[in-house]
Amino acid sequence: MTEPNGGSVLVLTNQLDSTADLVVSRLNDRGVPVFRCDAAEFPQELMLSATLEDGWSGALDNGLRRLDLSNVRAVYYRRPEEFRLPDGMSEAGRQFAAAQSRAGFLGVVASLPCLWINHPARDQQANYKPWQLRIAQGLGLNPPRTIITNDPAAGRNFAAGIDAPIITKSLGAPVDTVIVDPAEFDDSVRLCAHLFQEWMDKAHEVRLTVVGSRFFAVEIHAGSDAARVDWRADYKSLTYKPTAVPGDVRERVNAFMHHFGLTFGAFDFIVTPEGAWRFLEVNPNGQWHWIEQETGVPIARSIAELLEKGRADD
Structure with a gap:
């Protein structure tokens, strides 16, 4: 088991993350101190005070628990949500406050010199x-033959050189993979980057x-x-x-x-x-x-x- 002074684990995720719940439960079973919070709680529910000394010293405080920033052994960075800002702010004010919060809160946390699963920059x-x-x-590791393009002609030429069906999948947000017909590539391809691959x-x-x-x-x-x-x-x-x-x-x-x-x-x-x-x-x-x-x-x-x-x- 862990010594009491071994440092806390910071779990940074949303409050409805059942996957993080399971890890927190395992940490509790092992007697490891855990401070769980969500970026969305800052700045209205979560207080940050960090002073640059030998690294950042100070604390995160949610009114119920307090995390000593100089005594964090590891961070589990799961799926924190966007900052919740007060109602009634102008759009310009909201954008400024969000940018300040991101640079300040996440900047301090991201600088913690400890184990990360995973560090947001690496993610x-x-x-x-x-x-x-x-x-x-x-x-x-031999990935499929792939083209990324916004040129429908380039997509059709790529497909013509492959003796296999062609699939497309999202480059960002999770969208199901689908088999596509290159003959149907039209000017809509020009609207963004597309990933096309050989079907295996x-x-x-x-x-x-x-x-x-x-x-x-x-x-x-x-x-x-x-x-x-x-x-x-x-x-x-x-x-x-x-x-x-x-x-x-x-x-x-x-x-x-x-x-x-x-x-x-x-x-x-x-x-x-x-x-x-x-x-x-x-x-x-x-x-x-x-x-x-x-x-x-x-x-x-x-x-x-x-x-x-x-x-x-x-």
Whole structure:
């Protein structure tokens, strides 16, 4: 168990985050002090006072509990919401206050020299899918052939050179993957960047959740046509099976994590009928609670153990 002076874990997320609830419960079981708050509580419900001395010293205070900023062993950065500002502010005033809050509150918190799962700057970098794909390709994780374009002619030319169906998926907000007909690419493609990829035959897919040096790989088997295109489209049809990670994939995923400075990552792979693992994407702040519920893999416990230790795995 943890010594009383081992420092607190700061959990920064929204109040309805059941995934964070599970980690907080595991930390409580281990006797680790936890201060949970949401960026949305600042500045109306959460007080920040930070003085630059040897680093930032001071506290976060929500009226019920107080966090000593100089005694934080780790931060679990999940899914905080936007700042809640007082009603009646002008739009210009609201924008200014939000910018000040972001720079002040998140700036102080982001400077804490401790273990992060994950640091928001690392999350932001790793969220860029084109960047993910380039690094994955360079490491030999073999992502699908891809084009990112707002030129419909370039999209059609790309598709003509691939003897396979073409899919599109979102570069940002979560939207289901769909198979598209390149003959239908029109001027609407010009309105934003689009990602088009080759469709790959699959035996199944794998969700690989990485927590420090621990790997939790689970096969996802689709039970419907919709789920075979994108398993997120039909959760009820899915079946799951924990699986082993090939040694070469493990080494390359470790290198990927190191490149982006990640402590946690939720990776999606296709496994081809021949058994090859093909990288699709990583969500550095991806969901995992349902995987633990379906299979029993101890992700929450592993996150809690890493936060308790307060340092990256040796």
